Amino acid sequence: MATENKNLSQHDLNDLPDCSGLRVGVVFSEWNDEITHALRDGAIEVLKSQNLSDHNIVVKSVPGSFELPLGAQFLCEHDTVDAVVCVGSVIRGETSHFEYVCQGVAHGIKDVSLKYNKPVIFGVLTDDNIEQSRARAGGKHGNKGIEAAVAALKMVALQMDLSQSNY
Template sequence: MATALQNLSDYDASNFTDISEKRFGLVVAEWNREITDVLSAGAYDTLLKHGAKAENIYRNTVPGSFELTLGAQFLAQHDEMDAVICLGVVIRGETKHDDYICHAVAQGITQVGLKFNKPVIFGLVTTNTLEQAWDRASGKHGNKGVEAAVAAIQMLGF
């Protein structure tokens, strides 16, 4: 469903699994840092809210969204890591650069999850404008970081 039709921060937690002993990796792009920090805080707070321990949440930064894939692999390769959440922002520019980045990140994150058989969550905000990005980080559409953390929790329930 399109983000415009729902709030990213609305969810039903009634069937969440116990995550008190789970370990989570957050891989956060530094590009558009003002926004990615808000996404990261949303994911972190959501994990804590649902029982994760602060000492079991690891946050690593990478230069940009393109590097999220390798950053996810660095964390996912550790057996004790239960889920990895990738957070970044790509805003359309004057060229098609954003298309290449978004496609590569989507494919890469998918491959990392399959390779290590664990949830690796796509928390990439892809928009046309800076305003739309803020709307998906802390605005009228909620917070994509919250949505990504919820997806990780839900996937751990399988």
């Protein structure tokens, strides 16, 4: 998560497990493509750095951020993925549309994750203006796509660890 004057996208990728056997989906919004393409590319960069092959990274686009949960659900239903990273960008406008979209996307992504018992990660920027979005899509606050991919891999590792333990 990006915080003022702090770049939280700088993770020690050596702390992540070997992911060569995993299959991860990345669903990104076509709306605000300057931002979402940077987020998508950041997520893919992390996945590749952790030994995921191009074949095991499934990248799909949806028209807007509101469609991200259904795109993630389609991947969970029709593709063998261990996790899905959802990236999008919603920028506040002059109407209450912003609140409805942001709440719907957040709840939808959470619901898909719980329904399929898989990490489905919320990597959606919810900014007041384009400058804030740029700062969080590779600017001074890092890249939320990187953070979302790291979160996905850490959650898969947790799930695998718990499934192999004798608790």
